[in-house]
Amino acid sequence: MTEQIVILDFGSQYTQVIARRIRECSVYSTILRYDTPSKDIAALKPRGIILSGGPSSVYAKDAPLPDRGIFSLGVPILGVCYGVQLLAHFMGGKVEKGQKREYGRGTLRVSRGACALFTGLPRRLEVWNSHGDKLTRIPKGFGAVAVSDNSELAVIEHRAKRIFGLQFHPEVAHTPRGRELIANFVHRICRCGKHWTMRHYVEQAIAEIRARVGSERVILGLSGGVDSSVAAALLHKAIGDQLTCIFVNNGLLRANEAEVVQQVFGRNFKMALQYEEASELFLRKLRGVTDPERKRKIIGKTFIDVFQSATRRAGAARFLAQGTLYPDVIESVPIAGNPAALIKSHHNVGGLPKNMKFQLVEPLKCLFKDEVRQLGLELGLPKEIVFRQPFPGPGLAVRCLGEVTPEKLQVLRRADAIVVEEMKLAGLYYKTWQTFAVLLPVRSVGVQGDERTYDWTLAIRAVESQDGMTADWVRLPYELLEKISLRITNEVRGLNRVVLDLTSKPPGTIEWE
């Protein structure tokens, strides 16, 4: 069984970050609900358990509590923030109610030497605090390891039982040496090796896919996005021609998109690629429609129809493969104040109808996005695919405001290609989360040559984000913006004005729709 660390989720917005940090140490991690029975946890034979932070107070009526059996499993435990309160609650310490919850940078001073968590780290550390309720009496058998500006008990340890508590968040970027601290926990304290690498994963996943699929056929909807592309490459490596990929051209793709997919998967990888040309159908259904929700619905439904008939033409297959990722399958903890609980995005719900009689194969189901990219490189996919920016399922329809017409799409495609090309030339494309053009249904007067024009407006959107849930607009260099604007107004007929979107999310969304 894979060596792993179990993280019990008490509703922190950082739970997934903890899981990723551990995996960055080449150790597998699993997120489980806070109330998972300890016998189920024991069955996984975890090398250690982390109690995440969370928005609650242990004194609250419905405070989320773990099965107390976890403290008798004999494995090391690390409590983070709310996790420390739990240690106090179960082991006889005391927590005092803070007036309000505040976050902020602080300095930690390690006072007790030889705590394995701090091996190789300096005595003074910058940390990201969470001043909520705070520990005021140390639980029995514990010693104080470090103090911070606001707490004498910022880090505690029970050396014999190997239980630790941190008032701050080691997993966030604002705790610069936090990764080393987490590495100390998993390697020195939990004694995990470095077995979780994408190279190992490929072998393991291939064996699992072969065992599951046998000699049956598998169908996969290939969108050209990172997830479905990596899933395709992995499955192809495992089962070769038993895999058929279906690529639907909905007429809402970016410039060259369809060609790249056919080139990479059809010609390079020599996969069985069934190309479904459905542009006309989609555009016909979208004719005259301006309401964003209706556009989405029409596109979603048309996609299902096209995909279903494509699968029938692909011939009998027992399995349908999907590039579902770990964050999509983690059960969110329904605790008020937990933003993760709201995150299940409206974007990916729906999917394919239940009446499609396939069994699902989801070979990326335990991976985070950064791992999927690693895996993609491992499988030989080009950087252009592995590091591509997220692109919405309804495609350019959400970037072509108002009615979607072939003419407007043509204008948008050309302008978007210039934005992408210039961003790449400037070395900024792969450093931003998303950079794209939006065609606004606004005409204004311009003058080009000696002629007055009355043309459309293009907005440039460049955002920085970790996960698409929040985003900040990118401060692109003026010289670059100038070049993009000049090229667009010179090269793309139908546009005479370029504007820049200066809105973060919230209050804006990333796509304009």
Ligand code: XMP
């Ligand atoms: P918003 O516009 O809600 O977008 O801030 C957040 C992220 O989701 C992407 N997005 C989609 N992805 N299907 C998808 O797979 C969709 O329908 C969809 N709509 C938006 C968007 O590009 C951004 O990364």
